[in-house]
Amino acid sequence: MKKLVVLLIIVGIMFVVFQNTSKGKMLTHQVKGVVTHVISKPSLINEEGDSIVTRVLLPEGYTRVTYPNGSFEEYLRNYELKPYGSKIINYDESEYFAQNWHDAILEVPVPKNGLQQCADALMRIRSEYLWNNNRKAEIGFNFTSGHYCSWKKYAEGYRPKIRGNKVSFHKTAATNHSKSNFYKYLNLIYTYAGTLSMYHELKKVPVSEIKIGDMLVKPGSPGHIEIIVDEIKNENGEKMYLLAQGNTPAQSVCLLKNFEEPETSPWYKFEAEKPVYTPSYYFDEAKFVRFK
Incomplete structure (x- = not known):
C-alpha cells in the first residue's frame, strides 16, 4: 500500500512540474505507466501464447x-x-x-555489435520476410544520403565508397549470395540508414x-x-x-x-x-x- 501511495504522489508532482514541456509529458506518462502496472494486471494477455x-x-x-x-x-x-x-x-x-x-x-x-537499433530492427524483419518468401530482389534501402543500396548488388560484390554525402558503388568483392553475407549486408544498412532515411524514402x-x-x-x-x-x-x-x-x-x-x-x-x-x-x-x- 505504501508503494502505491508514493507512486501516486510522484505522478501528481510530475504532472504539475512538467505538464507544459514535451519531455515533461513523456516523464509524467512513464511514471503513470509504472502506477498502472502496479495497480492492474493486463486482462487481454494469454501468458501461454507463443506468437x-x-x-x-x-x-x-x-x-x-x-x-x-x-x-x-x-x-x-x-x-x-x-x-x-x-x-x-x-x-x-x-x-x-x-x-x-x-x-x-x-x-x-x-547482434552483439550494437548496430541493430529501432529502425534497423524493423528493416531486418522486413528483409527476412522477403528472403524467406523468395523475394530477395526486393531487398534494398536508401542510405541517409539518399543512395539506394540493394541486397542484389551487394551479393554480386558491389560495395559503397563513401566520401561525405557522396556515395559510389564498386565491385570489390566476390559474388556471395549466402545467408551469412546477407547479415553482413544488413550491418551495412544499419550503419548508413535509419529512421530519417526511412521517412524520406x-x-x-x-x-x-x-x-x-x-x-x-x-x-x-x-x-x-x-x-x-x-x-x-x-x-x-x-x-x-x-x-x-x-x-x-x-x-x-x-x-x-x-x-x-x-x-x-x-x-x-x-x-x-x-x-x-x-x-x-x-x-x-x-x-x-x-x-x-
Missing part, C-alpha cells in the same frame, strides 16, 4: 482484420515470441532498465488507411519508429492496433503495452494529427510510413 496472434486476446466486440496467407501482414501477426515474462536484453547482454513496458519479446536476435500513409506492417514514425536524428503487428475492428468499423519496437541501445524487439488505455492494453487507437504516447516515446503526431 502475437495467440498471446494477445481481443477486446469484446472486435475481430481480427483478415489478410492473405503468406502476406507480410500475416507474417507479422504470427511472429514467434519468447516465453511470457522474458526481459528486454541489450546487445551486450545486460538488462534494459525498463522492464514494465512490454507484454512480449519477439524472437529477433540482437517510404510512402506516407494517412491514419485512415493504416494496416499491419505500417510504421509510426517521428523522423529525426535521433527520431523513433515503431511497427504495427496486428489489427482488429468492430462492427462499426473502428480499428485498434498492436505496436512493436526495437530501441536504442540495440536490444530485444518488444510488443508494447498501452498505458493510456489500460483496459484495452496492449491495443492502440490512432487519430489523425493527434499525439501518440507509447511507453518509451512521445509522438507529437500520428505519422505513418509503409514499406515498398
Whole structure:
C-alpha cells in the first residue's frame, strides 16, 4: 500500500512540474505507466501464447482484420515470441532498465555489435520476410544520403565508397549470395540508414488507411519508429492496433503495452494529427510510413 501511495504522489508532482514541456509529458506518462502496472494486471494477455496472434486476446466486440496467407501482414501477426515474462536484453547482454513496458519479446536476435537499433530492427524483419518468401530482389534501402543500396548488388560484390554525402558503388568483392553475407549486408544498412532515411524514402500513409506492417514514425536524428503487428475492428468499423519496437541501445524487439488505455492494453487507437504516447516515446503526431 505504501508503494502505491508514493507512486501516486510522484505522478501528481510530475504532472504539475512538467505538464507544459514535451519531455515533461513523456516523464509524467512513464511514471503513470509504472502506477498502472502496479495497480492492474493486463486482462487481454494469454501468458501461454507463443506468437502475437495467440498471446494477445481481443477486446469484446472486435475481430481480427483478415489478410492473405503468406502476406507480410500475416507474417507479422504470427511472429514467434519468447516465453511470457522474458526481459528486454541489450546487445551486450545486460538488462534494459525498463522492464514494465512490454507484454512480449519477439524472437529477433540482437547482434552483439550494437548496430541493430529501432529502425534497423524493423528493416531486418522486413528483409527476412522477403528472403524467406523468395523475394530477395526486393531487398534494398536508401542510405541517409539518399543512395539506394540493394541486397542484389551487394551479393554480386558491389560495395559503397563513401566520401561525405557522396556515395559510389564498386565491385570489390566476390559474388556471395549466402545467408551469412546477407547479415553482413544488413550491418551495412544499419550503419548508413535509419529512421530519417526511412521517412524520406517510404510512402506516407494517412491514419485512415493504416494496416499491419505500417510504421509510426517521428523522423529525426535521433527520431523513433515503431511497427504495427496486428489489427482488429468492430462492427462499426473502428480499428485498434498492436505496436512493436526495437530501441536504442540495440536490444530485444518488444510488443508494447498501452498505458493510456489500460483496459484495452496492449491495443492502440490512432487519430489523425493527434499525439501518440507509447511507453518509451512521445509522438507529437500520428505519422505513418509503409514499406515498398
